[in-house]
Amino acid sequence: MLKRLAYLPGYFVVTTTTAIARFFFVSLLIRNLGAAEFGRWSLFEPAVVVLSQLVLLGINFGIIKQISQDRLSPIVALRALFLAGQPLLIAVGTAVFFVSFRLGLAWPGPLFLALLIYTESIFTLLFSSYRAAGSMGGFAVSSFLKVLAFLIVLVLALHYHLPKVHKAEDIITWSFWTSLVGLASGFLAVRLLHFKQFFTPEERHESHWRIYIDAVRYGLPLLATGLLAMAIEFAARYILNLYIDHAQLATYVIYAKLSSIVEVLIITPFGLWWPTERFLWLESKDGGRRFFRAVSVAMLVALLVAAGTLWLASDWVVSWFAPGVPPNRHVALLLIFSMVARGMAYPLNVGALKEGKTHWNIYGALTAAVVNGALCFLLIPRFGIVGAAYATILSHICYTAFLTVISQRIHPVPLPYLTMGGLIIISALLIIAVSRYLEAVPSLLKALVFSAISLMVFTPIVLPLLRVKNAE
DSSP states (O other): OGGGGTHHHHHHHHHHHHHHHHHHHHHHHHHHHOHHHHHHHHHHHHHHHHHHHHTTTTHHHHHHHHHHTSOOOHHHHHHHHHHHHHHHHHHHHHHHHHHGGGGTOOTTHHHHHHHHHHHHHHHHHHHHHHHHHTOHHHHHHHHHHHHHHHHHHHHHHHHHOOSOOOSHHHHHHHHHHHHHHHHHHHHHHHHHTTOTTTSOOOSOOOOHHHHHHHHHHHHHHHHHHHHHHHHHHHHHHHHHTTTSOHHHHHHHHHHHHHHHHHIIIIIHHHHHHHHHHHHHHHTSTTTTHHHHHHHHHHHHHHHHHHHHHHHHTHHHHHHHHSTTOOOOHHHHHHHHHHHHHHHTHHHHOOGGGSTTOTTHHHHHHHHHHHHHHHHHHHHHHHHTHHHHHHHHHHHHHHHHHHHHHHHHHHSOOOOOHHHHHHHHHHHHHHHHHHHHHTTTSOHHHHHHHHHHHHHHHHHHHHHHHHTOOOOO
């Protein structure tokens, strides 16, 4: 089984490198924009994420299935989906251009917002094709150069005031140019490095629209699920905006960005590796049941260690990259561990991602989104950002629980519930012990002690599971 984890270190290195750069983004954005304008930008940021996914209609998920399961040539699938998707991409970009004037964007913000959504959509499609084809070079180059370019812009703006980055419109403009850098550099790297597996000729000659419709059929339910998951992630900041000012909203967003460190370091590399592996193991003799069982335990351990370490170090982290933001360990705890609940949806949801079953994901995500909306309107008016944090963690628990139940009905897996429950209890006890008995110790040192003890305790539990061979 350890052989199947070979790509994970590569994904981890790339995502960790880009995560470090993105970690500096928040600090640099606050310093360049100020709290109020950063809060304003935080309302446009989700629109870019959502629209760039929505316009693809799920073909970024479909291309992974077509390359990994259907064995379609990566370049053939990519070319077909790119060409067939142009009418919708252009239509949405045009609509965004005209509508964004009413959103309070000053010129040339509307133009660059439309262009940013277009390039981010194509970037996402390319990214998916690299993952499915195992083109780690293109994946790494596009990821790294995109964040590096944006980091350089922010540093120059802060220290030399050139270019000028003082408004949300400036961030939109430079986000487009850096997205274009990542888009072009990644594909150029794949071409120059001659990845034969990416440019494999295709004997079949299916029409572009046939390939596009197949990708949409598979990916559209997953897109709907992803959008509902984004609603859980972003709804709180819009509801908070009804009750608090932009400066206070920025505080909540800072802690949300803090919790996303767990996502970037653990969930993202796992999510990049997981789809292709899931398709492969579903075809094994036992349907991958041993593999999925072992991976669920390993993923939980990784999330618990990362979340506990980050929470214990949260005061130091926030004071370093967002000076002036008031410490709030309660909000940090809830948001960080909500990432644990969210991350476990990946390994625990196997059945609902099989071909022809992806529509079931919508029901779990929709239920969780409704719960999130109800909790936000119930808790935020009374408890502010603490209420938003509670709504987030409870919604993510519901999301993972519902998807697990649905998955088990479609593709039963003997999940080690008792083992996972024991790991959660052990992790909680370790956090309490470190917090209480090392109270006078600096937070960064407490975090290091917790991570070291956790690894010593959990490694003997997880390693034997990963050595188990699946039935081929």
